Ligand code: ADP
């Protein structure tokens with residue numbers, strides 16, 4: 302089966318059709334990007350995948366399971382927030398552990414999983430630092446560790462690099478793709494940044510006014526703008 306299958310998904314706010322009958326599939330291990338300008342409906346679609354927003358109609362399947370009506374915490378899905386969403390007063394280790402503490406995971410297991418996640422992003426030497434003592438790229442890797450520690454089947458990314466300076470953005474994108482590929486994590490990202498989509502995505506869709514207009518590999522989409 303398709304790893305993610307979005308069927309006739311629609312979201313209406315009052316008079317506004319934010320997402321209109323979207324059909325999409327994402328394969329396992331793929332980094333899929335939804336590209337579109339502000340107001341096209343991409344965040345609404347992402348929030349429906351996360352479960353932060355109810356759907357007006359349609360269905361979302363993940364690994365064969367209908368997750369459309371599940372609460373966010375019941376979904377094997379995790380949203381990676383931008384690095385500025387790290388808790389500034391907490392160490393790297395505490396930031397990464399936070400979600401597991403909330404879930405009531407046992408202390409030993411938390412420690413093990415936190416260090417495993419920090420190793421994956423090569424940040425274990427920085428475990429005792431606070432976010433402001435790290436570079437932007439390092440903070441972004443901590444944000445990724447905070448998501449990976451939950452072992453989601455699907456990782457959601459919302460404009461993942463927009464908090465970073467242009468100079469370090471590209472390297473961080475490439476680094477992130479390398480880590481995600483290595484781990485075989487399936488990703489669904491939304492961005493308005495064409496370069497970000499081109500650099501990171503294995504497949505991408507272009508959205509305008511709540512609808513998917515084009516879909517394919519970056520080369521295919523780029524060839525027919
Ligand atoms: P994007 O993420 O592409 O900028 P959004 O998904 O945020 O777009 O918004 C799509 C459309 O839905 C916009 O017209 C926006 O104004 C509208 N919208 C988004 N969220 C809400 C909301 N909570 N209530 C009413 N309208 C909303």
Ligand code: ADP
Pocket residue numbers: 339344382383385386459
């Ligand atoms: P706009 O839609 O005008 O670009 P928003 O404030 O709606 O700006 O934010 C855009 C996206 O960034 C939202 O979809 C939201 O999920 C995300 N976002 C906003 N604030 C935060 C935050 N503090 N941490 C992480 N993500 C955030």
